[in-house]
Amino acid sequence: MADSPTAPHPDLLALRHQIDGVDRELLALLNRRAGLALKVGELKKQEGSVVFRPEREAQVIDGLKAANPGPLRSESVAPIWREIMSACRALETPTRVAYLGPAGTFSEEAALGFFGSSIVKVPCANFDEVLHNTVAGSADFGVVPVENSTEGVVTRSLDLFLTTPLFIIGETSLLVRHNLLRRENSLEGITAVCAHPQALAQCHGWLSLHLPHAERRPVASNAEGARLAAADASIAAIASERAGSEFGLHVVSPAIQDEAHNRTRFAILAHPDRHPRPAASGHDCTSLVVSVANRPGAVHDMLVPLKKHDVSMTRFESRPARSGQWEYYFYIDLQGHPDQPHVAAAMQELRAVCAFFKLLGTYPIDVH
Numbered sequence: 278m279a280d281s282p283t284a285p286h287p288d289l290l291a292l293r294h295q296i297d298g299v300d301r302e303l304l305a306l307l308n309r310r311a312g313l314a315l316k317v318g319e320l321k322k323q324e325g326s327v328v329f330r331p332e333r334e335a336q337v338i339d340g341l342k343a344a345n346p347g348p349l350r351s352e353s354v355a356p357i358w359r360e361i362m363s364a365c366r367a368l369e370t371p372t373r374v375a376y377l378g379p380a381g382t383f384s385e386e387a388a389l390g391f392f393g394s395s396i397v398k399v400p401c402a403n404f405d406e407v408l409h410n411t412v413a414g415s416a417d418f419g420v421v422p423v424e425n426s427t428e429g430v431v432t433r434s435l436d437l438f439l440t441t442p443l444f445i446i447g448e449t450s451l452l453v454r455h456n457l458l459r460r461e462n463s464l465e466g467i468t469a470v471c472a473h474p475q476a477l478a479q480c481h482g483w484l485s486l487h488l489p490h491a492e493r494r495p496v497a498s499n500a501e502g503a504r505l506a507a508a509d510a511s512i513a514a515i516a517s518e519r520a521g522s523e524f525g526l527h528v529v530s531p532a533i534q535d536e537a538h539n540r541t542r543f544a545i546l547a548h549p550d551r552h553p554r555p556a557a558s559g560h561d562c563t564s565l566v567v568s569v570a571n572r573p574g575a576v577h578d579m580l581v582p583l584k585k586h587d588v589s590m591t592r593f594e595s596r597p598a599r600s601g602q603w604e605y606y607f608y609i610d611l612q613g614h615p616d617q618p619h620v621a622a623a624m625q626e627l628r629a630v631c632a633f634f635k636l637l638g639t640y641p642i643d644v645h
């Protein structure tokens with residue numbers, strides 16, 4: 278039953294009074310924490326070391342999740358402390374993050390989810406520009422999508438990894454819900470649907486069923502599609518709810534992606550000259566790209582060191598080397614950190630059997 282505006286229940290008033298008291302205590306504690314982070318920041322400045330430590334943040338969250346007595350849900354712990362640490366980090370130094378813009382993209386959501394909202398946003402026109410800004414130093418970190426659970430790898434990102442001097446220092450994954458957005462709250466009269474090619478592909482089944490005659494028009498980002506839909510009532514966009522409110526559009530149909538559990542995984546990149554490789558956190562992933570000679574058994578030989586040293590492979594992806602010789606690059610994720618002797622030994626032996634070997638990064642596994 279709805280609250281009566283005139284006579285709130287006396288117990289409700291008493292409970293709210295207690296909540297106000299707890300909030301004041303929390304605020305005092307958060308400020309005490311912020312004061313300590315400021316001191317850490319001073320120390321780091323003296324030592325000339327970097328502020329953002331993904332492995333430390335992962336350990337803080339892991340530790341709190343393990344210690345959480347409830348009733349606060351365990352999955353609430355990570356987002357709350359990510360925001361707290363984001364605010365503390367911002368007191369130490371600004372964190373400039375490049376991602377595929379404009380406002381309202383899933384890349385922006387991934388950047389905010391990973392770094393928290395106390396960041397300086399550097400929205401970019403495409404993935405190449407994200408990497409360029411991060412290499413040039415106009416951003417401290419770059420965020421790019423790597424793979425989607427429905428559509429597979431984001432090929433442009435993997436191809437860029439091959440040559441970039443940047444290093445992967447973190448990962449984050451996002452549940453991607455696509456919505457059909459439009460100025461009018463109806464499906465009538467839609468002549469074109471504008472979205473990023475990945476989003477169009479992830480909603481292929483729904484579009485064929487509900488808008489079979491509408492043109493599917495690929496654009497640079499979903500937010501760009503939303504911008505076009507805001508300017509023309511005959512255009513619909515596929516984008517997040519956030520993009521919808523950003524551009525004043527109706528959610529005509531929510532969650533139109535063909536897979537209910539459609540997730541996209543993003544890599545967080547930094548320049549190794551300005552950011553050290555994250556130390557081992559205890560739950561780490563190491564990403565490599567390798568190639569082997571085009572001869573029988575070469576791929577098998579590549580896997581032998583991993584089996585020998587008991588290193589799990591969590592991902593194995595191939596991309597054509599574009600040599601015209603049916604040669605491939607293999608993108609491999611290993612469980613563990615090169616500071617662990619068995620991982621180091623496996624990597625050393627793997628390197629010896631590879632024609633090409635590049636360490637893409639080592640980073641804490643995403644914690645939810």
Ligand SMILES: O=C(O)C(=O)C[C@]1(C(=O)O)C=C[C@@H](O)C=C1
Binds near residue numbers: 369
């Ligand atoms: O422990 C540190 O190194 C800090 O700077 C503090 C803190 C935090 O708020 O807990 C903030 C930023 C770092 O990324 C890690 C942790």
